[in-house]
Amino acid sequence: VEGKSPNRHNRFYIEVSPLEPEIVDMIKSGEIGMKMDKIERRDKLMEVGMGKDEAKSFSAISESNVLIDMTKGVQYLRETMELIIEGFEEATTAGPMSREPCQGLKLRLIDVKLHEDAVHRGPAQVIPAVRQAIQAAILMADVTLLEPFQKVFIQVPQDYMGGAISEIQGRRGAILNMTQEGDVTDIEAKTPVAELFGFAGDLRSATEGRALWSTEFAGFESLPKNLLPEIVSQIRTRKGLKPGIPKPSDFVSE
Known part of the structure; x- marks a missing residue:
């Protein structure tokens, strides 16, 4: 994707792709960071399969996203890189x-x-150009939203097991495991956090108050595609933004 500065004197060409899951985990655990020795970082990245050219060219990390400088011999780039990184951070933070x-x-x-001329490549020119190019590239990459999930553990008498299972399945939940000990069934399930509102009361009604339950965080998963337009519109409306999924052309000219 090409990003142009407002004055049309600067252009930035950016590609976006998924970061390898192993590297995402290394960033989140603190094993990889921008403060560590460059050679050590390069070697660690190569150990998990990243090519040498990419591994040695990390310019910034924001959240679990990375900016890699694959350019060759660009004049004035070093003095502009700080602004490019700022645009990268703005685009990936929001x-x-x-x-x-x-x-x-x-x-x-x-x-x-x-x-x-440095006057024509200041913050007001570089940051929005980079930010908008990244935003358009992200949309072109067919990204989705991630939603938080919780594991749900339920202990319920066998006679009321069906009601408990129905409550889980009616909330886009999945049964992961079921075991029985005497007359009690242990159910392990996974459900989107957004679907658990009102769960306590509904489970109590479905099992006549005979169920015991608890939860623990189970990470994030991709939101189903069929729910994406509705959820995106809800979030954007809540934030005072135009409803609907934006198009790449909203950020850069095609």
């Missing part, structure tokens, strides 16, 4: 779909064309 943080993106800076 993603284009619903202004929520992005996760697990690999952004490659492929080429840059900069005006020779």
Whole structure:
């Protein structure tokens, strides 16, 4: 994707793709960071399969997203890189779909064309150009929203097991495991957090108050595609943004 500065004197060419899950985990655990020795970071990244050119070219990490400088011999780039990183951080901290943080993106800076006069490549020119190019590239990559899940553990007498299972399945939940000990059934399930509102009362009604239950956080999963337009519109409306999923052309000219 090409991002142009408002004055049209600077251009930034950016590609986006998923970041390898192993590297996402390394960033989240603190095993990989921008403060560590460059050679050590490169070697760790290569150990999990990243190519040498990419591994040695990390420019920034934001959340679990990375900016990789793949350019060659671009004049004035070094003095402009701080502004490019700022645009990268703005774009990934508030993603284009619903202004929520992005996760697990690999952004490659492929080429840059900069005006020779520093006056024409200041923050007001560079930051929005980079930010909008990244936002458009993210939308072109067919991204989705991630929603939080919780594991749900239920202990219920066998006679009321059907009611408990129905409550889980009616909330886009999945049964992971079931075991029986005497007359008591242990159910382990996984359900979107958004679907658990009112669960306590409904489970109590379905089992006549005979069920014991608890939850624990189970990470994030992709929101089903059929729910994406509705959920995005709800989030954007709540934030005072135009409803509907944005298009890449909302950020850069095609």
